[in-house]
Amino acid sequence: MIAFNRRRNTLEQETYHYELQDVTEPNLFRETFPYHQPPKVPFNHRLVPMDPPDEIWITDTTFRDGQQSRAPFTVQQIVDLYGMLHRLGGPNGRIRASEFFLYSESHKKAATACLEQGFRYPEITGWIRARKEDFKLVRQMGLRETGILTSVSDYHIFLKLKKTRREAMEQYLGVVQSALEAGVAPRCHLEDITRADFYGFVVPFVQELMRLAREADVPIKVRACDTLGYGVTYPGASMPRSVKGIIYGLVHHAGVPSEWLEWHGHNDFYRALVNAASAWLYGCSGVNGTLLGIGERTGNTPIEALVFEYMGLRGEDDGMQPQVITEIAEYFEKEIGYDIPPRQPFVGRNFNMTRAGIHADGLLKDEEIYNIFDTDALLNRPVSVTITSTSGTAGVAHWINAHYKLEATRRIEKSHPGIVKIVEAVAAEYDSGRTTAISDEEMEAFVKEYVPEAASENPGETG
Secondary structure (H helix, E strand, O other), X not given: OXXXXXXXOEXXXXXXXXXXXXXXXXXXXXXXXXXXXXXXXXXXXOOOOXXXXXXXXXXXXXXXXXXXXXXXXXXXXXXXXXXXXXXXXXXXXXXXXXXXXXXXXXXXXXXXXXXXXXXXXXEEEEXXXXXXXXXXXXXXXXXXXXXXXXXXXXXXXXXXXXXXXXXXHHHHHHHHHHHHHOOOEXXXXXXXXXXXXXXXXXXXXXXXHHHHHHHHOOOOEEEEEEOOOOOEOXXXXXXXXXXXXXXXXXXXXXXXXXXXXXXXXXXXXXXXXXXXXXXXXXXXXXXXXXXXXXXXXXXXXXXXXXXXXXXXXXXXXXXXOOOHHHHHHHHHHHHHXXXXXXXXXXXXXXXXXXXXXXXXXXXXXXXXXXXXXXHHHHHOOOOEEOEOOOOHHHHHHXXXXXXXXXXHXXXXXXXXXXXXHHHHHHHHHHHOOOOOOEOHHHHHHHHHHHOHHHHOXXXXXXX
């Protein structure tokens, strides 16, 4: 059928139908994924149009995929972090949902305690085994939606499940039907979609899901899972690795409404964030991530990165509170005992810190020269310097002014004779074989000795 698309103002083929290709041997795309070599990136030079949805949002899997990668959170830790996610996402639900395991008593207690907070966002959804009794559990806990695993690559269908494509599809559709009968909206996780036969299995399967959704008048959400991080965003890249092609195909060929579609990516090849942003731009409303990017192997797309990507793409925060990101990072380190890599963007202790004297000199003149944005205003993280052998007078002066929060009338210039003496004292440390940075406590002692007026609570006091 050809119909007029009023959004694009063009005539377009409206209905596509793809038959399941029930092959006898698995299609492992061996030329693309040779295994004993890095995966290849073939191109077919087919381009799809950028088509951002009217609304985009973030979803959270910190307490499901994120928790699989570490020691389990306590119930209180989940409650605390869920509250921070609520504040971070804001009243407009930019962090739309958060999924919870429902396997154990502790999982159920955590989900119940978070439900008792009464927040509209993030909506609490489930993650269960595909069993009828588990669907009843979802309903008993008052949840409207749950995720279920529907692996789509032949790696999983043939090699893991030991099934044919038709057997796998029939099993998945039966599970979805059970969910609908139990009054639960299913969210189908298309595991390993970037190694799947897209038109031979994925599209025919998802078209059947959309048929069930129409018949039941219940949304069936689809999560496209880049399980091993194989997705790429290069123009004209071939399927099944093309993120743009996957999203376009799910929307335009499989008929999934953008608001029912999510992207879930991993960072095995450093592409988690760019793949997620591309999913947004090419028609996917939801992008799934975790706090600090925790998750199996290399982790998931960091939610804090998605927050800033959203603001960059939409030009506004839409009620989000990015300052909460710093609270989350501090909570992970102090309350949970998680070691955040010091150079991790937005949350690592060194992400807006400089050691080079030439950079510190620029910061003294105007911090905008070397700071990515106003980190003090947006993250409650003022730009800082660490004192080493390369910091020089500019680095020491900046450290003093920032550490003691000196106002303009009290700021210490790098030409101050006490600054020179501190630099000489620091140099002597490294001349003696030191290899570590100068600690804050050591700097405070130097300042007390050489620039006492900076540390004094009384500006007129000089020691």
